Amino acid sequence: MKTPAYLGALKEKLHQIEEHRDALLKLIAIEEGSVTESSSEGSSQVPLAATSSISGRIVNAIVELIHQKGRQVRTDEILSWIDEKQLSLGQTKNREASLAAILSQEIVKKTARLRRVERGVYDLKQ
Numbered sequence: 001m002k003t004p005a006y007l008g009a010l011k012e013k014l015h016q017i018e019e020h021r022d023a024l025l026k027l028i029a030i031e032e033g034s035v036t037e038s039s040s041e042g043s044s045q046v047p048l049a050a051t052s053s054i055s056g057r058i059v060n061a062i063v064e065l066i067h068q069k070g071r072q073v074r075t076d077e078i079l080s081w082i083d084e085k086q087l088s089l090g091q092t093k094n095r096e097a098s099l100a101a102i103l104s105q106e107i108v109k110k111t112a113r114l115r116r117v118e119r120g121v122y123d124l125k126q
Helices: 004-032 054-069 075-084 095-107
Strands: 114-118 121-124
Touching (some): 075 121
């Protein structure tokens, strides 16, 4: 009989494989030119780039959240959304600081999809 720790490790490995599979399916869809995820309201289409980086997944989730809410979002809403989507900010003790670092790196990019409206408030770049 296998130990609970061993079974837990197997389940975690399966979860990682499923995430990798999903990322590969998104990459295939991008290459075919058919990637969009609809918001829960179903009215607008949110184009998302497939990515395997932590910051890429977080930015994708924030873009999805902004489209779903239809307005600017605050940091606390983003952190709640990340928890709801079961995304990881990596191995960190200070989630707020990690999120701030990801957002500040995204904002300075020429290809940024987000902009900072004011302290702790973000919106889509126009």
